[in-house]
Amino acid sequence: MSIRITGGIAKGIILKVPKKTPVRPALSKIRAAIFSSLGNWIEGKKVVDLFAGSGSLGIEALSRGALSCTFIDKSKECIECIKINLKKAHLEGVVILEDVYKFLKLDEAQYDLIFASPPYFKESKPLDDPLFSLVYPRLNPDGIFIYEFFSKNIIQLSDxxxxxxxxxxxxxxxWILKPVSRSG
Known part of the structure; x- marks a missing residue:
C-alpha cells in the first residue's frame, strides 16, 4: 500500500508504511475530505497526531501549513517510519514513542487540531472510549478534534x-468535532 500526500508543499510525496505493525493509514479519499473541510484554517495551527502510524495525517497538516505537529505512537517501527516520512517530505515534527493515553494524562500542552485514529474495535455495540475525556482539556476552545473509527461502532459521545x-x-x-463552550 502506498500513501501519497494530497496537498501543500509536500504534495505527491509517497510515504513509507510500517510493515510489521498493523496500521490503517488514513485513506487518501478520507484525508482529502478532512483537509478540504479544514481549508486554510490549518495554516499556523498547532497539531498532535495520536496513534500516528505512518504519520500521514500530521504530515499532511504540516504540508498544508500547520505551524507544528507532535506525533505519538507506542510502536518503535511506527516512530521510525514517521521520522523517515518527515525527512522524505522535508518537514519537521516532534516524534514521541509513548502510549497515547499515558501521553494525554501527562501532557500539559494545548493544541488547535488533534487527530486520533485508534485501533479499530470491530463491534456493533456501544463503546465508551476514554480518549474523548482525555483529549478535551488538551484542545484549545476553538480547536477541532478529528476522530476516525470503524463505521459500525456505536460511540457514546458526551455533551x-x-x-x-x-x-x-x-x-x-x-467525526470532525468541536468542544462545547467551556464556562469560565
Missing amino acids: SWTIIREKSAGETKV
Whole structure:
C-alpha cells in the first residue's frame, strides 16, 4: 500500500508504511475530505497526531501549513517510519514513542487540531472510549478534534462535544468535532 500526500508543499510525496505493525493509514479519499473541510484554517495551527502510524495525517497538516505537529505512537517501527516520512517530505515534527493515553494524562500542552485514529474495535455495540475525556482539556476552545473509527461502532459521545461534520469511506467513519463552550 502506498500513501501519497494530497496537498501543500509536500504534495505527491509517497510515504513509507510500517510493515510489521498493523496500521490503517488514513485513506487518501478520507484525508482529502478532512483537509478540504479544514481549508486554510490549518495554516499556523498547532497539531498532535495520536496513534500516528505512518504519520500521514500530521504530515499532511504540516504540508498544508500547520505551524507544528507532535506525533505519538507506542510502536518503535511506527516512530521510525514517521521520522523517515518527515525527512522524505522535508518537514519537521516532534516524534514521541509513548502510549497515547499515558501521553494525554501527562501532557500539559494545548493544541488547535488533534487527530486520533485508534485501533479499530470491530463491534456493533456501544463503546465508551476514554480518549474523548482525555483529549478535551488538551484542545484549545476553538480547536477541532478529528476522530476516525470503524463505521459500525456505536460511540457514546458526551455533551462536551459537537459533531460538526461526518465523513465515511468503506468501513471508516470520521467525526470532525468541536468542544462545547467551556464556562469560565
